[in-house]
Amino acid sequence: MRHLAPAALHRITTRIFEAVGTPEDIASDVADVLVDNHLAGHDSHGVLRIAQYLQWIREGRIVPHARPEVLVDTSSTALVRGHMGFGQSVALVATDLATAKAKRNGVAAVSVVDLGHTGRLGAFTERAARQGVVMFMTVGSGGPAMTVPFGGAEPSLGTNPIAFSLPRGSQDPVTLDYATSAIANGKLMLARAKGEPVPEGSIVDREGAPTTDPEDYFAGGHLLPFGGHKGYALAVIADLLAGPLAGADSYSGAVMETGVFMFAVASDAFRPERDYLRAMDAVTARITGVPPAPGFDDVLLPGEPEARTHRARLNDGIPLPEETLAELTQIAADLGLDIDALDVPLPSGGGTPTRRQ
């Protein structure tokens, strides 16, 4: 495990995407989001994705130089077409548009269509929240069906993620950010490797029958929505908002038939911001101010684990396994970049990013 300074990881990520024809501002947007995901502890949405994105660029599934076009632009709504640009960059543009409209008019709804993979939604909703705007976001299931509907024997849903963030002034936002399926692929692989069962209600076997044996999943089984019929309902709503409402299927050129739906409300839409913030302090203190259950140290707010990881990694650097760093170095070398000249390595436990002398 090596620890990299966030700025160094940002630099190498930007350079790699620039080397395949991405304008610097777009490459930097993508790097912003990938590094933010690492800082939040969601390494599966970080530089591990670079090889896949480069592959998608070669296949035309991401157009690195594409710039989003705003097709509808009213005082409180916008429809953004990404022309298959990087999902991270297109979604940042849409986030900032929704944020600006909400700050001006109290509320906004934005649809985004024809864009690449966005990754972790919290990166966008938290960006809005840090500007004083409550944001909700969902992404449709463009990919193969993986999740069975409640009462179904075969999959018909994606992982249909949703996110909500609410501002807390200078404190970290409260953020809900998750797939509506019960378990992540990574956790299934881990349980399989350890020979351990997964929690009840996470998966079904290939016949659609409930199981807790991860082997059943890898033998043709499927994911369940989290929380039974309640999570199923949420998965459906996410699918419908990002699909039929956002309207991604109207753009036949889109390679990923998936859309993004965002709504945004200014935190001072209904009363002065100081009253909102005071109430946020009071209510969040009430929610978390109970004794922990056996086996827990604390009651945490949604998003608090990520915020803690963010603070720790800003200080200690982002830990990357040797094999990930080797892959990154190889990708860079293949593109004619010298990763060492970019000052990527940082001593484990080091504080601030290294600077070139």
Place this chain on the structure above:
Amino acid sequence: MRHLAPAALHRITTRIFEAVGTPEDIASDVADVLVDNHLAGHDSHGVLRIAQYLQWIREGRIVPHARPEVLVDTSSTALVRGHMGFGQSVALVATDLATAKAKRNGVAAVSVVDLGHTGRLGAFTERAARQGVVMFMTVGSGGPAMTVPFGGAEPSLGTNPIAFSLPRGSQDPVTLDYATSAIANGKLMLARAKGEPVPEGSIVDREGAPTTDPEDYFAGGHLLPFGGHKGYALAVIADLLAGPLAGADSYSGAVMETGVFMFAVASDAFRPERDYLRAMDAVTARITGVPPAPGFDDVLLPGEPEARTHRARLNDGIPLPEETLAELTQIAADLGLDIDALDVPLPSGGGTPTRRQ
């Protein structure tokens, strides 16, 4: 069990509330919602509540003649103060305001404060959906804490319900409508009576330790959010939207310190309605078009069980236990109303409401 015509149940409900000083239009609004809840099969949010509401009127917790006041009214936002009027009536006014704004400007956010108990949220979100508007709604926890946060040993949340409805033209809307707690009180009482365990992850005992024994709940235990940490996050978001964002705590006269937050988007905000409806048909057919799992007849959309019950009860009448009907008759008699003269009883299985000759 007796079956009453919806119109008859509406009439007696309206007359009872009129008899305690409620203007006819408000009494009729309240009856609309209570009868709609029965039609949806949610009898716990129907006429069973009348005795409690009359008690609350006597205590000043509902002001039957109060009319809502619109304190903020912009093109896309509104803040409605209920002056402790019936929650059902105030929320209907707010729903129609949000619907009208969304139809005019694409999107709306509405906060409602200082109102009585609203009951089932789907009654409001479906009303918006039947007018072509996607609606999200949440109600804050004004009452005592009943639900423990994830990792907590004592309760700090309410049951924090949320609802989403999306229109489907002349078909029933897709509706998510539930408490973010894992189990309803009624189901706990039923399990206790049968001596059966409740599903894992529903309740904790008085020490905050997980249990499936309903006796542990009635011995000082508490509810869990549905779906573990994911449902907990949703409960917190619901609490914060309807609380700090909606701003109910700014109205010190309010007896119930709970607010309502609504978000509305026109279904044609991003493309022509016919394209939206076509995509809704396609996506809902894809989601439900898989074989059912063992033990299930069908894969249903969220809200479909309620819609089926609605159709059946429109035809067969609303079943009420004899004791509920006796209580209703007594309440009416105490107010000087002759329930029989109101044509309440309807032969079981009868079709249309009886009419006075």
